[in-house]
Amino acid sequence: MSPILTFFLSKIVVLIGFFPMIVIKFDNMKNQDLLQGYQEQPLTRQVMLSLLKDYKRPNDKISALVKSGWLISLKKGLYMAGPKSKILRPESFQIANYLWGPSYVSMESALSYWGMIPERVFETTSVTLKASKTYKTAVGRFSYRQTSIPYYSFGICSVDLTPRQAVMIASPEKAICDKIVMTGGINLRSSIQVIDFLAGDMRMDDEVLRHLDLEAIVSWIPDAQKKSSLEMVVNTIRSL
Secondary structure, eight states: HHHHHHHHHHHHHHHHHHHHHHHHHHHHHHHHHHHHHGOOOOHHHHHHHHHHTTOOHHHHHHHHHHTTSSEEETTTTTTEOOOOOOOOOOOHHHHHHSSSEEEEOOHHHHHTTTTTSSSOSSSEEESSSSOOOOETTTTTEEEEEEEOOOOOGEEEEEEETTTEEEEEEEOOHHHHHHHHSSTTTOOOSSSSHHHHIIIISSSSHHHHTSSOHHHHHHHHGGGGHHHHHHHHHHHHTTTT
């Protein structure tokens, strides 16, 4: 074999070796561009199908993106950016609103957010109109407690976590009510029991409790469960 032919063959071998790397890099750029417009947002199946409208088999592409780490599957039909992506991911409260809705973040999760309790909360708890449910995902555990209208609709706030993330969360007053109403075994029949629960079990500060909107709680009691417990909470805080 002539030296010239040997030289050209060696170059072809090198190019063939680099070709898969070029393809992978191109695919990575395409995947990054695909997700770039959805910073900090969960991705529904409808959104993914819209993004992948040029693919003949979009479901296969979604599976490939999950397998390769570009997407994380939160549940069937709901995804978020995976570890291979460089885009910002949604906060846990944003994920909670999407996973099972309608719902709003409440109880210890909301109380921690508002600075009402000192402990960091590792499970995101929400209240929903649907059946109670729990999701164990790659990014954390999410639990949902069922209630009904009209109680559900009281004391819900919309909070902007970031310019791209607005979430539904219970007010401090509603989060306390939800904790009492939806936790088995909590029946507050005296001021001592209220203090033991709020200051002892929940570790809430008296000064924080004094700033609660008690009239809001009073207006919710006729449509709430455990009416007498909530009335005792209001009367006890008023006496602080």
